[in-house]
Amino acid sequence: MIGKLNHVAIVVPDLAAATALYRNTLGAKVSEPHDLPEHGVTTVFVELDNTKIEFLHPFGDKSPIAKFLESNPTGGVHHVCFEVADIMAARDKLKADGARVIGDGNPKIGAHGKPVLFLHPKDFLGTLTEIEQA
Numbered sequence: 001m002i003g004k005l006n007h008v009a010i011v012v013p014d015l016a017a018a019t020a021l022y023r024n025t026l027g028a029k030v031s032e033p034h035d036l037p038e039h040g041v042t043t044v045f046v047e048l049d050n051t052k053i054e055f056l057h058p059f060g061d062k063s064p065i066a067k068f069l070e071s072n073p074t075g076g077v078h079h080v081c082f083e084v085a086d087i088m089a090a091r092d093k094l095k096a097d098g099a100r101v102i103g104d105g106n107p108k109i110g111a112h113g114k115p116v117l118f119l120h121p122k123d124f125l126g127t128l129t130e131i132e133q134a
Contacts, residue, residue, distance in 0.1 A: 003083035
């Protein structure tokens, strides 16, 4: 069902510092920041040949990742994202197999402008997992 790894998301306390580290120290191609108020985050993507790294920083007072930073003040890996061909079919199969979809079960539009869903970490080896329609 899952396709390629789309990205690994890292929550960062300082978006400018994280961007500079990857751009200047590692020589990576790094996008401009993009605010996603509906998700409560600002994102930056590090483009790699085989995948991406997504930096997440809180946006707004109700950011869902603010609590993550409270527990992990230096940041850390937040989730992995896999591509799927049909997000609704993937959702239905996952639910039929006992996996829990976070939220109301309906896809939302993610940072790439495509439908996404998040799966409960307790069902996936302690890792928050995102699926994104390819």
